[in-house]
Amino acid sequence: SFANVLLCKEEVAAIEVDASQELSVSKLLERANRDRTPDVDEPSLIGGDIALKPEAERNADPCTSRGCLWLKYTDGKVYIPYYIANHYSYREREIIVRGLESFSAVSCIRFRPYQNGDHEWLSIESRNGCYSYVGRQGGAQTVSLSRQGCLYHGTVQHELLHALGFNHEQTRSDRDNHIRVHWDNIIDDMEYNFYKIDTLNQGTPYDYNSVMQYERYAFSKNNLPTMEPIPNSNVSFGQATQMSQNDITRLNRLYQC
Template structure:
């Protein structure tokens, strides 16, 4: 009996430890893990940057927000209402994670996600497809935000993909990236180097943010377990470890939508 009790205690401690590790994973690490062995269906889009859905004919170095305009529309009451549809294959617990992620925007900005209604011409469709991904900004009509039940249902990953849908790119592709991050091209998987190309981003007058939820961690797309990027001038500065939106992420969101 004592042996059984001791084994049970050890099992509970190990389980607790595993759960703690799970909680501490950054959004960047969760996304990389969820999309690592992605096997997309025939009707799913190509991805850049690991989780950004793009048109096959799109210019991968262009920012839709600066090249054609991608903001969701603001109503006369000053609120940006974004219709959403959540696929019914999610459990109630999974739906609550998604809803909590959407509600977190209401608390800090003029963004309001509301259920899809007949007559809506633009909306986001949240579905469990292959991996975690979203287009950047408003696309027109229905646009998919994929939150795979197999690895994307965390508060931070929901925020990350919704920020893409609202018009935000990854921090490491910022136009002023080279002043803050050194990219080690030789360590990047050969056919993934384009993910580090800078684009003409809208930075909203805010400083480079190592703590942004949109900043990937230092081993992203590494082919040899060596860093693909490090902060400069101090390589020891922590970055890419965000688990939720930073204050700068919130400031940029409010400036972009003039909340």
């Protein structure tokens, strides 16, 4: 009934509020992917949650320079089809849809349900952990939002920003002016998560509050910080629970909304 639907929506909001007050997107992602054991048909990940095609470099150049943007229509909108796998509950599906719809309020991005004849779309599935490819890949491209730990508003936004073409903030080309990486504290073989890439920064400043910025102890092997803001090491960063104004500005500039 309608009353039940309303109740479910309120429950979703209540559950999410509780979660967002506790943990940043960065912490949620790290927790969800910490002990990930991928299935044989799943991609390897870089940066904790960025899926790589088998032939891709471990640190691919930003795809947006090679044409991985989603296509814009004559009405100025970018329509991106999505399909949500049917293994999610009603409540879980609501969280995903709310994340998808949050983009239409702040940009020209319009996520819409898959229709027959679509030849590229996001296939949103509960696989092992939270991850996405960066940018448009063609065909069905998986966005994994595991039912175990990925279903939060900010986490959905984070993975969708990857799918739209964005990398992590700490891999920005101008990172070293804002973040000092403590390489000695990073888990062995995880250093590549901190390699800079030739990112398109869209003329926006480095953003400690970006939903794409990981937190101070990300990938730490010894509980010591892997990242420290400079010049002021006390600045808070990596605490975002949803997209920042900078994230939104960048998105609009990339897609010329």
